[in-house]
Amino acid sequence: MLSTFLFWFLSVIAIAAAIGTITARNPVFSALSLVLNFFALAGLYLTLQAEFIAVIQVIVYAGAIMVLFLFVIMLLNLGSDSKDAIASKLQMGLAIIAGGGFVLMMTRIFMIQLEPNKKQSVLMxxxxxxxxxxxxxxxxxxxxxxxxxxxxxxxxxxxxxxxxxxx
Amino acid sequence: MFEPSLNLYLVVSAILFSIGMIGVLTRKNAIILFMCVEMMLNAVNLSLVAFSSYMGHSTGQMMVFFVMCVAAAEAVVGLAMLIAIFRNQQNVDLTKINLFKW
CATH class of the missing domain: 1.20.5 (Single alpha-helices involved in coiled-coils or other helix-helix interfaces)
Structure with a gap:
């Protein structure tokens, strides 16, 4: 029951943070919501009993790589994107159609019953x-x-x- | 509220991947583009870990480890290139970097 709750909670946070990353005008906000996304993914790894990967995710991704990104953003002193740096409506629509189509296709593929449907509790x-x-x-x-x-x-x-x- | 099955983890991974893809297709700031690529790599990592956990086999986790190392190397080289480009052009807007376009 707890793992079910954690799964839904962390997935919602991960997806919301991902949407925040691609919609934020300011690159710093974008990077910070990507950090949140990485933390949520680390939590998802914990629900999958992959402790090592979860710790590495926090240390390497949320720690090292995102600090590097933030350093570069602040070093280059990038402000918010100007109005003309936004994709046109047509580009946006086509990209959303492509992304939505990909999700629909994958969801349809994943409808099939995969063979191991219980988490294997193999020791170690x-x-x-x-x-x-x-x-x-x-x-x-x-x-x-x-x-x-x-x-x-x-x-x-x-x-x-x-x-x-x-x- | 149903029990998270392998399929649900894979669907979450597909959603994250396509959000990253939409970001790569629509944003024009090169740094945000790099962050979207990292997000896509992470989505694939999630599906690898999910498979590894449900199959009861650690190979997927080893692969995630190597993917993370390659992602770190890629981020470092990409950001160095961005700094070099910024030094020449004073911006990282991908529509304005068109030296090789015709």
Whole structure:
């Protein structure tokens, strides 16, 4: 019963925050409602018994990535969007038709009865110990590749954002 | 009020994904566009975690972990590009960045 309540509560918050993100004129409000969306998603992960992913979601997404976004927004000193920066009515209508069509299609597809309709209460599934074991055993190669990707993006970001002296 | 089934989680994920898609299609501020892309990645993460939990198998969660790392790398490079563009053009309005358009 509690998990049912939590599911509906958190989904409504997540969807409302997502709508707030795409409708807010001011990029700072947009970023803050995206943080709310990430927190709600972390709660949804908790209802799915994925504690590690929920914690990572809060630390990495709501903590690190969104702080980076807010830094950049405030660094560039972006004000609210001007009137001509809004999509035209036609674009807006077409985008909403596309999005609504996608949701309808997916909902129709998900009407089928999926086979496992109970949460599996497999012991240790999603626990930190299990995830760590998997990371260093079965997924050690992707894990190393990810470290290379992160290093490359770090170097690339510094190179791109660096100020070059004109010569 | 019915018990949340796997289908309901997937529907929530689809709704979040399409809200992100509408944002990408309608907004013209490059930073908000990036945030919408992050939202779409998160929607996919939600469906992966839901499948992982209902199947009783952690593979989906491992995939979410890697998706998050790639999303972080993507956000960093994208924001660096935005700073470089802002330095040249003094704005991040995507309709005004049209050097490669003809």
């Amino acid at each position: 599934n999603g626990k930190v110990e299990k995830i760590g074991e998997w990371l260093l055993k079965d997924y050690v190669f992707p894990f190393e590749i990810i470290s290379v990707i992160l290093l490359a993006s770090l170097v690339g970001a510094i190179l791109i954002a660096k100020k070059y002296k004109a010569h």
